[in-house]
Amino acid sequence: xxxxxxxxxxxxxxxxxxxxxxxxxxxxxxxxxxxxxxxxxxxxxxxxxxxxxxxxxxxxxxxxxxxxxxxxxxxxxxxxxxxxxxxxxxxxxxxxxxxxxxxxxxxxxxxxxxxxxxxxxxxxxxxxxxxxxxxxxxxxxxxxxxxxxxxxxxxxxxxxxxxxxxxxxxxxxxxxxxxxxxxxxxxxxxxxxxxxxxxxxxxxxxxxxxxxxxxxxxxxxxxxxxxxxxxxxxxxxxxxxxxxxxxxxxxxxxx
Amino acid sequence: xxxxxxxxxxxxxxxxxxxxxxxxxxxxxxxxxxxxxxxxxxxxxxxxxxxxxxxxxxxxxxxxxxxxxxxxxxxxxxxxxxxxxxxxxxxxxxxxxxxxxxxxxxxxxxxxxxxxxxxxxxxxxxxxxxxxxxxxxxxxxxxxxxxxxxxxxxxxxxxxxxxxxxxxxxxxxxxxxxxxxxxxxxxxxxxxxxxxxxxxxxxxxxxxxxxxxxxxxxxxxxxxxxxxxxxxxxxxxxxxxxxxxxxxxxxxxxxxxxxxxxxxxxxxxxxxxxxxxxxx
Ligand SMILES: Nc1ncnc2c1ncn2[C@@H]1O[C@H](COP(=O)(O)OP(=O)(O)OP(=O)(O)O)[C@@H](O)[C@H]1O
Ligand SMILES: [Mg+2]
Numbered sequence: 001x002x003x004x005x006x007x008x009x010x011x012x013x014x015x016x017x018x019x020x021x022x023x024x025x026x027x028x029x030x031x032x033x034x035x036x037x038x039x040x041x042x043x044x045x046x047x048x049x050x051x052x053x054x055x056x057x058x059x060x061x062x063x064x065x066x067x068x069x070x071x072x073x074x075x076x077x078x079x080x081x082x083x084x085x086x087x088x089x090x091x092x093x094x095x096x097x098x099x100x101x102x103x104x105x106x107x108x109x110x111x112x113x114x115x116x117x118x119x120x121x122x123x124x125x126x127x128x129x130x131x132x133x134x135x136x137x138x139x140x141x142x143x144x145x146x147x148x149x150x151x152x153x154x155x156x157x158x159x160x161x162x163x164x165x166x167x168x169x170x171x172x173x174x175x176x177x178x179x180x181x182x183x184x185x186x187x188x189x190x191x192x193x194x195x196x197x198x199x200x201x202x203x204x205x206x207x208x209x210x211x212x213x214x215x216x217x218x219x220x221x222x223x224x225x226x227x228x229x230x231x232x233x234x235x236x237x238x239x240x241x242x243x244x245x246x247x248x249x250x251x252x253x254x255x
Numbered sequence: 256x257x258x259x260x261x262x263x264x265x266x267x268x269x270x271x272x273x274x275x276x277x278x279x280x281x282x283x284x285x286x287x288x289x290x291x292x293x294x295x296x297x298x299x300x301x302x303x304x305x306x307x308x309x310x311x312x313x314x315x316x317x318x319x320x321x322x323x324x325x326x327x328x329x330x331x332x333x334x335x336x337x338x339x340x341x342x343x344x345x346x347x348x349x350x351x352x353x354x355x356x357x358x359x360x361x362x363x364x365x366x367x368x369x370x371x372x373x374x375x376x377x378x379x380x381x382x383x384x385x386x387x388x389x390x391x392x393x394x395x396x397x398x399x400x401x402x403x404x405x406x407x408x409x410x411x412x413x414x415x416x417x418x419x420x421x422x423x424x425x426x427x428x429x430x431x432x433x434x435x436x437x438x439x440x441x442x443x444x445x446x447x448x449x450x451x452x453x454x455x456x457x458x459x460x461x462x463x464x465x466x467x468x469x470x471x472x473x474x475x476x477x478x479x480x481x482x483x484x485x486x487x488x489x490x491x492x493x494x495x496x497x498x499x500x501x502x503x504x505x506x507x508x509x510x511x512x513x514x515x516x517x518x519x520x521x522x523x524x525x526x527x528x529x530x531x532x533x534x535x
Pocket of ligand 2: 056
């Protein structure tokens with residue numbers, strides 16, 4: 001099932017807009033209700049919320065994999081990047097062929113594809129591993145391959161579903177920093193689902209807090225730190241204060 | 256510390272190399288030992304038989320010399336061996352082609368799977384010898400009928416395993432392909448088919464062994480045409496040629512083992528770079 005999404009209501013600069021979106025799964029589970037959200041290019045919005053509140057569902061709606069049961073989702077699907085919680089690599093393909101997969105699916109000629117793959121692998125620091133199979137990579141490296149695969153399409157809107165959730169703290173922070181420099185470099189619109197408040201505040205221009213199921217947006221926090229953000233931002237008093245506010249809002253939803 | 260370290264390092268390097276060599280040795284050694292053990296038991300039983308009953312189980316070297324290596328033995332049994340090998344192989348290839356097509360259609364159309372899968376299972380449950388007479392009526396005592404027995408016996412594991420492999424694609428990968436609006440054929444060739452390879456090869460391996468059984472059963476039932484191992488088995492039993500009977504039995508097993516080993520090797524070869532089953 002592939003749904004073509006309406007592009008009306010997509011404001012001049014909105015890369016993604018939800019208006020009055022609700023989704024009830026066929027089995028009757030009401031996952032989302034009355035969701036209003038818009039993300040512009042140059043914005044990086046993180047979404048935090050209680051487990052099972054519909055965060056992944058929200059990204060599926062944004063990507064068009066699932067159609068809303070009410071409301072309108074507007075997005076430009078042609079340049080959409082989507083990084084899942086698992087790296088979702090094809091285990092039988094070498095790293096370079098995994099990175100080239102999307103270009104291949106979009107029938108980009110081979111020579112052009114190879115050049116783009118090489119460039120992207122260099123960008124994420126995996127050029128030395130291009131001939132390896134995914135089985136031989138660490139979790140962090142697999143996630144980098146997954147990221148590289150999406151980057152080859154040069155997305156204008158980039159969705160992330162807890163991409164670093166399964167990684168250890170240090171690898172996670174490294175990848176956070178790398179993701180930030182990509183964001184600054186490419187200027188896409190980012191929507192990032194995470195369980196980590198620190199990660200959310202560190203990366204984002206805005207943090208959105210969702211309620212328990214059926215999920216809706218209950219609080220939004222603008223994050224004032226200018227980019228580029230060095231790792232030391234995480235140790236400032238202001239950072240701790242904002243993280244505290246987000247945490248408090250989130251606790252209100254869980255209680 | 257430094258003194259301790261260098262022998263340790265040397266020690267680290269040697270076992271790695273040694274275990275590689277002995278790894279292969281170790282995998283051949285146990286079956287080889289067991290083989291010698293079986294020969295010894297065989298020999299002992301054969302020796303313990305009273306002279307009047309000794310023909311029932313001739314000694315291993317007697318089977319080797321009179322049953323296999325004697326000129327008039329091998330000149331008769333080798334062509335039969337080739338014959339049976341070709342029959343198994345032919346039926347097996349037909350089973351692969353049709354089995355894969357059936358599974359692919361089931362994968363494409365769920366209603367077809369729902370409609371046809373019960374019959375596939377039933378087909379496997381029917382004792383083939385029960386329908387052999389019917390086939391004799393339809394096709395006569397022909398190679399066609401023998402081949403059909405092979406196909407019937409070897410068929411089921413191919414569509415069953417292939418379908419399992421096609422269906423076991425990770426849901427996230429399906430989402431990824433859907434996200435990029437790929438057609439069914441692209442999904443089939445770039446996702447489902449490679450994903451099914453481990454299961455498909457398992458199907459091949461099981462089916463290859465069954466094909467040999469099918470060929471011998473078919474030859475035993477339809478005792479007509481160029482004689483294969485199955486016909487020889489019955490013939491030697493009839494003629495009380497027990498040396499040759501055991502020789503034919505050994506060749507039949509070798510055929511099955513050969514098929515099985517080939518597909519084990521192929522599977523390892525194709526999957527070792529990416530699949531857990533072939534790790535190491
Ligand atoms: N295909 C589906 N059919 C029915 N219910 C579903 C389906 N997918 C998800 N759900 C339910 O919808 C709700 C929201 O699911 P979703 O995966 O979006 O939550 P989430 O916020 O991403 O959870 P988590 O924090 O665990 O990742 C959950 O209660 C889930 O069980
Ligand atoms: Mg989720």
